[in-house]
Amino acid sequence: MKNLIIRALTGIVLVAVLIGFTILGKTYLLLLTTFLSLVGIYEFFNIMKKLEYKPNYLLAFIFSLLLLLTVYFGYTNIESSIILVYTLFVMIMMTFFDLFDHKTAFLQIFVVTYITLSFSRLILLSDTMLIWLVYITSWGTDTFAYLVGSVFGKHKLIEKLSPKKSIEGAIGGIIGAAILTYIFAVVFKFDNKMQLVIIASIGSVISQIGDLCASKFKRISNTKDYGTIFLGHGGVLDRFDSVLFTAPYIYLIYSFL
Incomplete structure:
Protein backbone atom coordinates (compact mmCIF):
# COMPACT_ATOMS: atom_id res chain seq x y z
CA MET A 1 0.00 0.00 0.00
CA LYS A 2 2.85 2.35 0.90
CA ASN A 3 4.54 1.76 -2.48
CA LEU A 4 1.25 2.45 -4.28
CA ILE A 5 0.87 5.77 -2.44
CA ILE A 6 4.47 6.77 -3.24
CA ARG A 7 3.96 5.81 -6.89
CA ALA A 8 0.72 7.82 -7.07
CA LEU A 9 2.24 10.92 -5.44
CA THR A 10 5.30 10.78 -7.70
CA GLY A 11 3.02 10.41 -10.71
CA ILE A 12 0.99 13.47 -9.69
CA VAL A 13 4.15 15.56 -9.25
CA LEU A 14 5.51 14.41 -12.62
CA VAL A 15 2.28 15.29 -14.42
CA ALA A 16 2.13 18.67 -12.66
CA VAL A 17 5.73 19.49 -13.65
CA LEU A 18 5.16 18.37 -17.23
CA ILE A 19 1.97 20.42 -17.56
CA GLY A 20 3.55 23.43 -15.85
CA PHE A 21 6.68 23.46 -17.98
CA THR A 22 4.61 22.99 -21.14
CA ILE A 23 2.34 25.90 -20.29
CA LEU A 24 5.31 28.12 -19.40
CA GLY A 25 6.59 27.62 -22.93
CA SER A 126 5.73 23.49 -27.89
CA ASP A 127 3.68 26.13 -29.72
CA THR A 128 0.97 23.72 -30.84
CA MET A 129 -1.93 22.02 -29.12
CA LEU A 130 -0.68 18.69 -30.46
CA ILE A 131 1.98 18.53 -27.77
CA TRP A 132 -0.80 17.57 -25.37
CA LEU A 133 -1.63 14.66 -27.65
CA VAL A 134 1.86 13.28 -26.97
CA TYR A 135 1.13 13.23 -23.25
CA ILE A 136 -2.39 11.87 -23.65
CA THR A 137 -1.38 9.00 -25.94
CA SER A 138 1.69 8.13 -23.86
CA TRP A 139 0.55 8.37 -20.27
CA GLY A 140 -3.12 7.80 -21.02
CA THR A 141 -2.17 4.52 -22.66
CA ASP A 142 0.10 3.57 -19.74
CA THR A 143 -2.59 4.32 -17.17
CA PHE A 144 -5.47 2.54 -18.88
CA ALA A 145 -3.31 -0.42 -19.90
CA TYR A 146 -2.26 -0.84 -16.27
CA LEU A 147 -5.79 -0.51 -14.88
CA VAL A 148 -7.47 -2.76 -17.46
CA GLY A 149 -4.63 -5.27 -17.37
CA SER A 150 -4.75 -5.46 -13.57
CA VAL A 151 -8.46 -6.32 -13.59
CA PHE A 152 -8.99 -8.23 -16.82
CA GLY A 153 -5.52 -9.29 -17.94
CA LYS A 154 -5.36 -13.02 -18.70
CA HIS A 155 -3.43 -13.36 -21.95
CA LYS A 156 0.23 -12.32 -22.03
CA LEU A 157 1.19 -9.75 -24.65
CA ILE A 158 4.89 -10.59 -25.12
CA GLU A 159 5.93 -12.46 -22.00
CA LYS A 160 9.66 -12.61 -22.75
CA LEU A 161 9.82 -8.80 -22.91
CA SER A 162 7.34 -7.75 -20.25
CA PRO A 163 5.70 -10.58 -18.25
CA LYS A 164 3.12 -8.31 -16.61
CA LYS A 165 1.69 -6.83 -19.80
CA SER A 166 -1.45 -8.43 -21.23
CA ILE A 167 -3.37 -8.28 -24.49
CA GLU A 168 -6.40 -7.04 -22.56
CA GLY A 169 -4.31 -4.26 -21.04
CA ALA A 170 -2.94 -3.26 -24.44
CA ILE A 171 -6.46 -2.99 -25.87
CA GLY A 172 -7.57 -1.07 -22.79
CA GLY A 173 -4.70 1.36 -23.33
CA ILE A 174 -5.77 2.03 -26.91
CA ILE A 175 -9.41 2.56 -25.94
CA GLY A 176 -8.43 4.75 -22.99
CA ALA A 177 -6.19 6.96 -25.12
CA ALA A 178 -8.98 7.29 -27.70
CA ILE A 179 -11.52 8.31 -25.04
CA LEU A 180 -9.17 10.85 -23.44
CA THR A 181 -8.37 12.32 -26.85
CA TYR A 182 -12.04 12.69 -27.70
CA ILE A 183 -12.66 14.49 -24.39
CA PHE A 184 -9.63 16.70 -25.11
CA ALA A 185 -10.99 17.49 -28.61
CA VAL A 186 -14.43 18.36 -27.23
CA VAL A 187 -13.10 20.58 -24.43
CA PHE A 188 -10.84 22.54 -26.78
CA LYS A 189 -13.44 22.54 -29.58
CA PHE A 190 -11.47 20.83 -32.33
CA ASP A 191 -13.42 20.37 -35.56
CA ASN A 192 -11.62 17.17 -36.58
CA LYS A 193 -12.41 15.14 -33.47
CA MET A 194 -12.48 11.72 -35.11
CA GLN A 195 -9.23 12.37 -36.94
CA LEU A 196 -7.56 13.12 -33.61
CA VAL A 197 -9.06 9.97 -32.11
CA ILE A 198 -7.64 7.88 -34.97
CA ILE A 199 -4.24 9.58 -34.62
CA ALA A 200 -4.29 8.90 -30.87
CA SER A 201 -5.32 5.27 -31.33
CA ILE A 202 -2.40 4.65 -33.68
CA GLY A 203 -0.21 6.64 -31.30
CA SER A 204 -1.28 4.36 -28.47
CA VAL A 205 -0.01 1.33 -30.38
CA ILE A 206 3.26 3.15 -31.12
CA SER A 207 3.49 4.13 -27.46
CA GLN A 208 3.24 0.51 -26.37
CA ILE A 209 5.85 -0.52 -28.94
CA GLY A 210 8.16 2.09 -27.41
CA ASP A 211 7.53 0.63 -23.98
CA LEU A 212 8.36 -2.88 -25.18
CA CYS A 213 11.52 -1.72 -26.97
CA ALA A 214 12.75 -0.10 -23.75
CA SER A 215 11.93 -3.32 -21.90
CA LYS A 216 14.05 -5.29 -24.37
CA PHE A 217 17.19 -3.42 -23.34
CA LYS A 218 16.41 -4.03 -19.68
CA ARG A 219 15.99 -7.74 -20.35
CA ILE A 220 19.26 -8.18 -22.24
CA SER A 221 21.15 -6.31 -19.52
CA ASN A 222 19.30 -8.11 -16.71
CA THR A 223 18.11 -4.80 -15.24
CA LYS A 224 14.84 -4.19 -13.40
CA ASP A 225 14.70 -0.41 -13.81
CA TYR A 226 16.75 2.11 -15.74
CA GLY A 227 17.15 4.27 -12.65
CA THR A 228 15.69 5.41 -9.33
CA ILE A 229 15.25 9.14 -9.87
CA PHE A 230 11.44 8.94 -9.74
CA LEU A 231 10.26 7.19 -6.57
CA GLY A 232 8.00 4.28 -7.42
CA HIS A 233 8.49 4.77 -11.16
CA GLY A 234 12.18 4.06 -11.73
CA GLY A 235 14.22 6.25 -14.03
CA VAL A 236 13.60 8.69 -16.86
CA LEU A 237 13.54 5.88 -19.43
CA ASP A 238 11.11 3.86 -17.31
CA ARG A 239 8.65 6.74 -17.18
CA PHE A 240 9.22 8.37 -20.57
CA ASP A 241 9.95 5.33 -22.76
CA SER A 242 6.63 5.67 -24.57
CA VAL A 243 7.12 9.43 -25.10
CA LEU A 244 10.32 8.65 -27.03
CA PHE A 245 8.16 6.96 -29.66
CA THR A 246 4.99 9.06 -29.58
CA ALA A 247 6.69 12.48 -29.75
CA PRO A 248 8.33 11.80 -33.16
CA TYR A 249 5.09 10.23 -34.40
CA ILE A 250 2.92 13.21 -33.40
CA TYR A 251 5.50 15.63 -34.81
CA LEU A 252 5.46 13.74 -38.11
CA ILE A 253 1.66 14.09 -38.23
CA TYR A 254 1.97 17.79 -37.40
CA SER A 255 4.52 18.27 -40.21
CA PHE A 256 1.99 17.05 -42.77
CA LEU A 257 -0.96 19.07 -41.46
Missing part, protein backbone atom coordinates in the same frame (compact mmCIF):
# COMPACT_ATOMS: atom_id res chain seq x y z
CA LYS A 26 9.50 26.73 -25.14
CA THR A 27 12.36 27.83 -22.85
CA TYR A 28 11.09 25.74 -19.97
CA LEU A 29 10.61 22.77 -22.29
CA LEU A 30 14.24 23.18 -23.35
CA LEU A 31 15.27 22.93 -19.70
CA LEU A 32 13.03 19.91 -19.18
CA THR A 33 14.11 18.06 -22.32
CA THR A 34 17.77 18.77 -21.56
CA PHE A 35 17.35 17.23 -18.12
CA LEU A 36 15.44 14.23 -19.47
CA SER A 37 17.90 13.68 -22.32
CA LEU A 38 21.06 13.83 -20.22
CA VAL A 39 19.66 11.68 -17.43
CA GLY A 40 18.18 9.27 -19.98
CA ILE A 41 21.55 8.87 -21.72
CA TYR A 42 23.24 8.37 -18.35
CA GLU A 43 20.74 5.63 -17.46
CA PHE A 44 21.03 3.92 -20.84
CA PHE A 45 24.82 3.93 -20.80
CA ASN A 46 24.81 2.55 -17.25
CA ILE A 47 22.80 -0.54 -18.14
CA MET A 48 24.77 -1.14 -21.35
CA LYS A 49 28.04 -1.07 -19.40
CA LYS A 50 26.84 -4.32 -17.85
CA LEU A 51 27.24 -5.81 -21.33
CA GLU A 52 30.84 -4.56 -21.48
CA TYR A 53 30.17 -1.50 -23.60
CA LYS A 54 32.45 1.44 -22.79
CA PRO A 55 30.59 4.59 -23.81
CA ASN A 56 31.84 8.15 -23.50
CA TYR A 57 29.24 10.02 -21.43
CA LEU A 58 30.67 13.52 -21.95
CA LEU A 59 30.75 13.26 -25.74
CA ALA A 60 27.10 12.20 -25.89
CA PHE A 61 26.14 14.97 -23.44
CA ILE A 62 27.89 17.67 -25.48
CA PHE A 63 26.32 16.71 -28.79
CA SER A 64 22.91 16.21 -27.16
CA LEU A 65 23.02 19.73 -25.75
CA LEU A 66 24.15 21.07 -29.13
CA LEU A 67 21.27 19.27 -30.85
CA LEU A 68 18.68 20.58 -28.38
CA LEU A 69 19.95 24.16 -28.70
CA THR A 70 19.88 23.86 -32.49
CA VAL A 71 16.22 22.85 -32.33
CA TYR A 72 15.38 25.48 -29.71
CA PHE A 73 16.80 28.36 -31.77
CA GLY A 74 14.96 27.15 -34.86
CA TYR A 75 17.90 25.91 -36.91
CA THR A 76 16.11 22.72 -37.86
CA ASN A 77 17.65 22.93 -41.34
CA ILE A 78 21.04 21.97 -39.86
CA GLU A 79 19.68 19.44 -37.37
CA SER A 80 20.56 16.48 -39.59
CA SER A 81 24.02 17.98 -40.14
CA ILE A 82 24.65 18.00 -36.37
CA ILE A 83 23.78 14.31 -36.20
CA LEU A 84 25.95 13.57 -39.25
CA VAL A 85 28.94 15.44 -37.78
CA TYR A 86 28.50 13.55 -34.52
CA THR A 87 28.37 10.24 -36.39
CA LEU A 88 31.50 11.03 -38.39
CA PHE A 89 33.30 12.22 -35.25
CA VAL A 90 32.52 8.95 -33.44
CA MET A 91 33.73 6.99 -36.47
CA ILE A 92 37.00 8.95 -36.54
CA MET A 93 37.51 8.38 -32.81
CA MET A 94 36.91 4.66 -33.35
CA THR A 95 39.11 4.31 -36.44
CA PHE A 96 42.15 6.44 -35.65
CA PHE A 97 42.22 6.72 -31.87
CA ASP A 98 40.64 3.42 -30.73
CA LEU A 99 38.36 5.34 -28.37
CA PHE A 100 35.50 2.93 -29.11
CA ASP A 101 35.08 -0.58 -30.42
CA HIS A 102 32.53 -0.91 -33.24
CA LYS A 103 29.68 -1.93 -30.91
CA THR A 104 30.23 0.98 -28.55
CA ALA A 105 30.48 3.37 -31.51
CA PHE A 106 27.03 2.26 -32.64
CA LEU A 107 25.69 2.70 -29.10
CA GLN A 108 27.27 6.15 -28.88
CA ILE A 109 25.38 7.28 -31.99
CA PHE A 110 22.19 5.41 -31.18
CA VAL A 111 21.51 7.06 -27.80
CA VAL A 112 21.60 10.58 -29.19
CA THR A 113 19.17 9.64 -31.95
CA TYR A 114 16.88 7.51 -29.79
CA ILE A 115 16.78 9.73 -26.71
CA THR A 116 17.80 13.32 -27.48
CA LEU A 117 16.35 13.59 -30.98
CA SER A 118 13.06 12.12 -29.76
CA PHE A 119 12.79 14.47 -26.76
CA SER A 120 13.64 17.44 -29.00
CA ARG A 121 10.33 16.90 -30.83
CA LEU A 122 8.60 18.25 -27.72
CA ILE A 123 10.37 21.58 -28.26
CA LEU A 124 9.19 21.65 -31.88
CA LEU A 125 5.62 20.97 -30.74
